[in-house]
Amino acid sequence: MMRSFQRISGSATLPDGLRGGVVAIGNFDGVHRGHQVVLERALQEAARHGVPALVLTFEPHPRTVFQPDTPLFLLTPPPMKARLLAELGFDAVVEQAFTREFAELDAERFVMQMLSSDLGVSHVVTGFDFHFGKxxxxxxxxxxEAGARHGFGVTLVDPFRDEGAEIVSSSRIRGLLSEGEVAQAAGLLGYRYTVEAEVGHGKQLGRTLSFPTANMALPETNSLKYGIYAVRFRRADGTLHDGVASFGRRPTVDTDGAPLLETFLFDFTGDLYWQTCRVSLFAYLRGEEKFDGLDALVAQMKRDEAEARALLASVTPLSPLDRAIAF
Incomplete structure (x- = not known):
């Protein structure tokens, strides 16, 4: 990760040292392979001219403003999105507050106020279908045309298609994760799907069964399929552990609990409470089940552990980004 990467709240607060840069514009939820084509073009342009490389994105996602009653499964909440952009090599992400008032800004004012005045852009890179303004x-x-008038270049990037000639999109990846297809989702993301959250207290039943877990509450809108996963767990200090995780409501022991991601770390003893950690999902092992008693549950957990250990022993990075996040 770049040591000087900055998360900036709004274009009006951009430090002077980052003005005049190349700016990639978009929501970039997932920072998937399609997004990475746009982002790489921005990085190349910035390197060619020796200027800062920035990303302008919008928080919250505009869909949550225009459709507040329709939950949106965000692939990369702002902290994770920023982490991925930093790993790619950007200097900063400008997180512009998206409100109904902001949505009323007309296109010319958007260009004049944000791009020209606030950011002082030298070049803009975005997808071919980017639309903005009221x-x-x-x-x-x-x-x-606005770039020509205001003195900045514009590069429009065509949609990226996968090996099956299908366009890679955030909605397609959300659908795959909702079906437990984490390996296919990783192929479109270019890295293993990763969540980040604080480790909290659970009922500590796993400890009594010799399977202590790190318990993390994911956003309510996360629609990852309930079940058991082979995972990599990164502690707050950067240490990485293989593990097996359960995401769901624990039907054998907790009939009315909220969904939790519970990760059993292999070959680890220690206290993780209140640390912000990351879990990268490598494979979906099985669905959530209700067992006839704890003995049957423990027997299955041992089988899950053996399967996850075997699977994780042979994994390799999908990309430099995957190596940075999950290896």
Whole structure:
């Protein structure tokens, strides 16, 4: 990760040292392989001109503002998105507050106020279908023309298709994760799907069964399929452990509990409470089950551990980003 990476709250607070850079614009939820094509073009342009490389994104996701009653499964909440962008080599991410008032900003004002005045952009890189401003009035042609008037370059990037010639999209990846298809999702992300949360207290039943777990509450909107996963667990100090994780409601022992991600770390003893840790998912082993008693549950947990150990012993990084996040 770049040591000087900054998360900046709004374009108006950009430090002077980051003005005049190349800016990639988009929501980039997931920072998937399609996004990475856009982001890599921005990095290349910044390196070519020796200027800062920035990302302009919008928080919360605009869909949550326009459709507040429709939950959105965010692949990468802001801290995880920032971590991924830093690993890719950007200098900063500008997290612009997206409100209904901001959505009323017309396209010309967006260009003049944010891009030209606040950020002082030298070049903008975005996807071919990027629209902005009130009623989405600003499109690719408008952005190109505005760039010519305000003195910055514009690069539009065509959609990225996977090996099956399908467009890689955040919604497609959300669907795969909701079905437990974490390996397919990783192929589209370019890295293993990873969640980050604080480790809290559970009922400590796992400890009495010789399977102590690190318990993490994921956002309510996370629609990852309930079940058992082979995972890598990164502690707050950066130490990495293989493990097996259960995500769900624990039907054998807890009939009305909230969903939890419970990870049993292999070959680890220690206290993880209140540390912010990350879990990278490598494989879906099985669905959540209700067992006839604790003995049957423990027997299955031992089988899950053996399967996860064998699977994780042979994994290799999908990309430099995957190596940085999950290896």
């Amino acid at each position: 009623n989405r009035q600003g499109g690719p042609a408008f952005l190109m």
